[in-house]
Amino acid sequence: QVPLVESGGGLVQTGDSLRLSCTASTHAFTRYGLGWFRQAPGKERDFVAFISDTGISHTPGREFYANSVKGRFTISRDDAKNTVYLQMNRLKVEDTAVYYCAAADRLGDVSKTDKYDSWGQGIQVTVSS
16 A cells, blocks of 8 residues: 545635645656545545556556546646646536545546545645625
């Protein structure tokens, strides 16, 4: 498992932007595909975005998004900093949730939680109207 630490959450207003960061403690960061999930109170943990591993050749990661965030959120990674980001624009009240980053080094459905071996502790994002 890979220790993951999220940062950058907070309270914002509708239409604002926020960038989440997640830093991993590993020497093999490029091996991992990285995902963001979110969980609102009383609801299941839902897929938000994923970026694939970049491997030895450091090819750009492929990105996947939930339909609810497509066009508003962007996932990216900086392998030199062992960090994955989630840029969230045009935030809505329904984006309010605890956001988790996760890491996986095996194949599987990127939108399913059981693909991932490692999870961060979660960080609160609250969007007020």
